[in-house]
Amino acid sequence: MMAKAIVFGGAGFVGAHLRRQLSDRYETLLPGRGACDIRDAGAVRDMVRRVAPALVVNLAAVTTVRESFENPKETYSIGFDGVLNLLSVLDGCGFTGRFLQVSSSEVYGHPASDRLPLTEHSPPDPLSPYAVAKVAGEMLCRQWAARARFGIVVARPFTHIGPGQSARFAIANFAQQIAQIVRSGGHGKIDVGALDTTRDLTDVRDTVRAYDLMLHGAPSGGVFNVCSGREVVMRDVLEELVRISACPIEIRQDPGLIRAAEQRRVLGSYAALEAATGWTPVYTLTRTLSDILDVIRDAP
Numbered sequence: 001m002m003a004k005a006i007v008f009g010g011a012g013f014v015g016a017h018l019r020r021q022l023s024d025r026y027e028t029l030l031p032g033r034g035a036c037d038i039r040d041a042g043a044v045r046d047m048v049r050r051v052a053p054a055l056v057v058n059l060a061a062v063t064t065v066r067e068s069f070e071n072p073k074e075t076y077s078i079g080f081d082g083v084l085n086l087l088s089v090l091d092g093c094g095f096t097g098r099f100l101q102v103s104s105s106e107v108y109g110h111p112a113s114d115r116l117p118l119t120e121h122s123p124p125d126p127l128s129p130y131a132v133a134k135v136a137g138e139m140l141c142r143q144w145a146a147r148a149r150f151g152i153v154v155a156r157p158f159t160h161i162g163p164g165q166s167a168r169f170a171i172a173n174f175a176q177q178i179a180q181i182v183r184s185g186g187h188g189k190i191d192v193g194a195l196d197t198t199r200d201l202t203d204v205r206d207t208v209r210a211y212d213l214m215l216h217g218a219p220s221g222g223v224f225n226v227c228s229g230r231e232v233v234m235r236d237v238l239e240e241l242v243r244i245s246a247c248p249i250e251i252r253q254d255p256g257l258i259r260a261a262e263q264r265r266v267l268g269s270y271a272a273l274e275a276a277t278g279w280t281p282v283y284t285l286t287r288t289l290s291d292i293l294d295v296i297r298d299a300p
């Protein structure tokens with residue numbers, strides 16, 4: 001019989017890719033909030049007892065920084081009470097497998113350029129309810145890893161992109177706009193905000209492969225950046241999407257779309273993760289962007 005894994009908060013983009021990554025070894029359940037809210041200890045306990053998982057991953061969170069400002073209490077509740085419930089229930093059920101808490105590079109805040117690249121030793125400086133909740137979850141995991149009977153690791157993913165991502169996120173939104181222009185005849189304009197910012201972008205398929213390796217090889221108590229180690233200017237990303245589409249699309253900057261508190265530069269180091277697991281990213285940015293466009297263009 002195939003071993004089981006539970007990915008709480010796994011009903012979205014990353015969960016679907018993680019299930020594919022684990023599919024040759026695990027039967028993976030992806031309960032979203034409607035199926036099992038991690039703040040409901042009874043519901044979590046029932047699921048853990050019924051499934052008897054070997055692996056548990058926590059992706060549950062308010063999805064974006066913007067949403068966290070709109071609903072900070074829920075953000076904190078999921079990020080602290082929810083994680084505490086998961087750890088307590090797993091301990092109470094005699095779980096002896098591995099638990100992965102998915103945090104975020106947002107915990108680093110907006111460091112100055114001379115502090116890049118960011119490593120796991122860079123000081124946390126959370127600037128949003130989303131980031132504060134992620135730090136709280138990390139601290140709980142750090143405390144529990146010292147005494148738990150099961151392995152606990154924490155991932156700090158930087159921006160990850162790939163096929164199937166919601167258009168609420170910038171690059172998927174760019175790709176959707178381009179695909180619509182292609183369908184309408186290949187001429188059009190895209191209105192965008194700041195394009196001189198940089199980001200460290202990782203293909204989601206590389207990201208979930210990192211999670212897989214962390215679950216099976218990283219030392220318990222470890223915290224690891226998951227990133228590409230490459231700094232990419234957002235204008236270059238959009239221009240590459242336009243080039244791949246082979247359409248004459250005009251890019252226009254709309255001052256109304258520029259966020260006042262936008263982080264100007266982001267760059268991380270994955271050296272610790274590579275040392276612990278051997279992981280390095282394999283997807284090129286061009287391959288990722290091509291796959292994103294293909295999925296959108298093929299959608300009904």
